[in-house]
Amino acid sequence: MSITDLTSMAGSQTQLRIEINKRLSNLQNETSDYCFQCAKCTSGCEAHKLLELEPHKIVALLKKGLIDEMVNSDIIWTCIGCYKCWERCPQKVAPVQILYTLKNMAVANGKQIPGKYTSMLQSILSIGLIQDIQEAPTYDNKTKKRDALGLPPLSKPTDPQKFQMNLTKIAVEKI
């Protein structure tokens, strides 16, 4: 469902809008009220290029209080969390944090989440990483391991059971 379709639906949810803006303030960022729709966030958005996510429109919808519409939309899951929108915003609004909040709300409301997220979560629970350690491709069509690139080794949980328990507890508290 496109963002244009979403704007034609339902009424404003003022209380939820206030709560999301409070979260932005707690992160020492400005609330969506400070957005002047310059679209600088969207012009740098990695998901916009391929998946038509438009973070400035997400902020605009939040300002209108059209929150359920976004929570129910697939579009929020296209954000890859690159943080460019946050870095580029001249008004210190953080569209990425709005999207995280919307995703958390979708999970809390029992919405179906994309399969890729489930596999990432399973991988985090078992090895502490979203995927197993990959070798980096080089320009001459070869690959290099982390140590060949001068990168330190990545650690994995020493007590996987305890790690899973703690992570689940934190995740539930955050949602």
Ligand code: SF4
């Ligand atoms: S860059 Fe900031 S001010 Fe500009 S549209 Fe995006 S959120 Fe709004």
Ligand code: SF4
């Ligand atoms: S964090 Fe998400 S919304 Fe922000 S620029 Fe990256 S992909 Fe786009």
